[in-house]
Amino acid sequence: MKNLLILGTSLFLLSGCSGNWGWYVVDPTTPSGFNNLKFMASGAIYTIQMSLTAIAISVVVGLLVALPGLSEKRGWRVFNRTYVEIVRAVPVLVLILWVYYGLPAITGITLGVFWAGVFALALSDSAFQAEIFRAGIQSIGRGQYEAAQSISLNYRDTMRYVILPQAIRRILPALGNQFVYMLKMSSLVSVIGMQELTRKANELVVAEYRPLEIYTILVLEYLVLILIVSAGVRWLERRLMGDEV
Amino acid sequence: MTTSQTETKPIISMENVSKHFGDFQALKNVNLDVALGERVVVCGPSGSGKSTLIRCINRLERHDAGRITVDGTELTNDAAMEKVRGSVGMVFQQFNLFPHLTILENLCLGPRRVLGLSPKDARDRALTYLERVQIRDQADKYPRQLSGGQQQRVAIARSLCMEPRILLFDEPTSALDPEMIAEVLEVMTELAGSGMTMIVVTHEMGFARRVADRMVFMDQGEIVEVGPAEEVFSAPKSKRFAQFINQILNH
Ligand SMILES: Nc1ncnc2c1ncn2[C@@H]1O[C@H](COP(=O)(O)OP(=O)(O)OP(=O)(O)O)[C@@H](O)[C@H]1O
Ligand SMILES: [Mg+2]
Numbered sequence: 001m002k003n004l005l006i007l008g009t010s011l012f013l014l015s016g017c018s019g020n021w022g023w024y025v026v027d028p029t030t031p032s033g034f035n036n037l038k039f040m041a042s043g044a045i046y047t048i049q050m051s052l053t054a055i056a057i058s059v060v061v062g063l064l065v066a067l068p069g070l071s072e073k074r075g076w077r078v079f080n081r082t083y084v085e086i087v088r089a090v091p092v093l094v095l096i097l098w099v100y101y102g103l104p105a106i107t108g109i110t111l112g113v114f115w116a117g118v119f120a121l122a123l124s125d126s127a128f129q130a131e132i133f134r135a136g137i138q139s140i141g142r143g144q145y146e147a148a149q150s151i152s153l154n155y156r157d158t159m160r161y162v163i164l165p166q167a168i169r170r171i172l173p174a175l176g177n178q179f180v181y182m183l184k185m186s187s188l189v190s191v192i193g194m195q196e197l198t199r200k201a202n203e204l205v206v207a208e209y210r211p212l213e214i215y216t217i218l219v220l221e222y223l224v225l226i227l228i229v230s231a232g233v234r235w236l237e238r239r240l241m242g243d244e245v
Numbered sequence: 246m247t248t249s250q251t252e253t254k255p256i257i258s259m260e261n262v263s264k265h266f267g268d269f270q271a272l273k274n275v276n277l278d279v280a281l282g283e284r285v286v287v288c289g290p291s292g293s294g295k296s297t298l299i300r301c302i303n304r305l306e307r308h309d310a311g312r313i314t315v316d317g318t319e320l321t322n323d324a325a326m327e328k329v330r331g332s333v334g335m336v337f338q339q340f341n342l343f344p345h346l347t348i349l350e351n352l353c354l355g356p357r358r359v360l361g362l363s364p365k366d367a368r369d370r371a372l373t374y375l376e377r378v379q380i381r382d383q384a385d386k387y388p389r390q391l392s393g394g395q396q397q398r399v400a401i402a403r404s405l406c407m408e409p410r411i412l413l414f415d416e417p418t419s420a421l422d423p424e425m426i427a428e429v430l431e432v433m434t435e436l437a438g439s440g441m442t443m444i445v446v447t448h449e450m451g452f453a454r455r456v457a458d459r460m461v462f463m464d465q466g467e468i469v470e471v472g473p474a475e476e477v478f479s480a481p482k483s484k485r486f487a488q489f490i491n492q493i494l495n496h
Pocket of ligand 2: 295296297415416
């Protein structure tokens, strides 16, 4: 509430300074304003596609990195720690630049803007996913493993049917947070030219010289996306928890 | 085939078994043979190694000295362990049901994934055993919707679904409210009557007297006394066991 007041006041002052608001640039009742809005919204598809693809990959990679972290063998745990510590230490923006400009130099493989962005986002997020999964799996008591062993389930089936279903219910809120985080981080991929929401807004600002109005719309765009994701996660939580009540 | 030999050969044999947790020795040179169909009750004070003893039998714990042979297989490595776990079931103090699965799913998981039964066969088998523990009408509920006594009976049925030759019980009634103990003991008594080989860690002396072929008394990692139930109860040889019985009966 306090933040909203501050935001409102600053907007009011800013509009006072610049003399008049320029909302016409994004006024849907005028043809040019409508076109501008359409231009801005057209980036949403890439923001969504990148985030969804990246989160899907990072969940899988995160799980694959988390499992060795739970091993009794020291070597596996060292692998887990090394991966998490290194990947977590690199800023997402740096990772994006490195993957896009650096990777081709080393490997000879040039990734398109989209896949470079997805790869960097997923890589960065996977370290956090690994930590979330590890904590979630560790929160399941020893008795569950012993019960699974006592009916002769092997490691894979124990994980698949007994441990992970319970762990995932517990970490769902954390996974939701990561998804929101991913949506926001995807804005950084604009620096390598991905035509997602932020890039579109930047291009429009250059053409129209109306940063305040255009970035305000950009904020709202992210807000809407994130509210949708939050609602989706809550729905999923209710669905998964429902059978436990 | 010489039947006399197969009958006398123990289904579980422990020779000089020791187990350490770090520096602490939880089992000290334990020797115990259990015959096919025999019902053994294990008792003893807290920390005496009762759980460790039976957990070594299905290798939830690894013994570090001596030999354990179960159903003809010596427990030496993981391959032996897998083989043995197929013939040994276990019932835990805390039930350890799978909370995210229904009762029926709890029972079907092992038969489906391990024994390779079809969904229908697994279901039929599960319902048969639920019937046997008198809880068939709860099949579609989740564990948390059941009372402790019902949950423990489900856990017994889950073990039975794997059709083990040996059932281990680790204080199956200790986590239960008094009014629910009887229903679980009743199921166990019925099982004992059916010829199942059972090793039961419990302080329910009434149950022990009724069903135990032999009593084992443990203290500080050792088997202090072992013998036919009536015999050891009426004439305990060791002082520690006499004291223990007194405490249990007078508490
Ligand atoms: N995983 C473990 N790590 C370290 N020490 C252990 C472990 N498990 C058991 N112990 C120790 O070994 C000893 C025997 O434990 P055990 O659980 O077998 O006793 P118990 O006879 O079953 O006791 P209770 O009646 O309390 O269940 C105890 O002193 C216990 O502290
Ligand atoms: Mg115990």
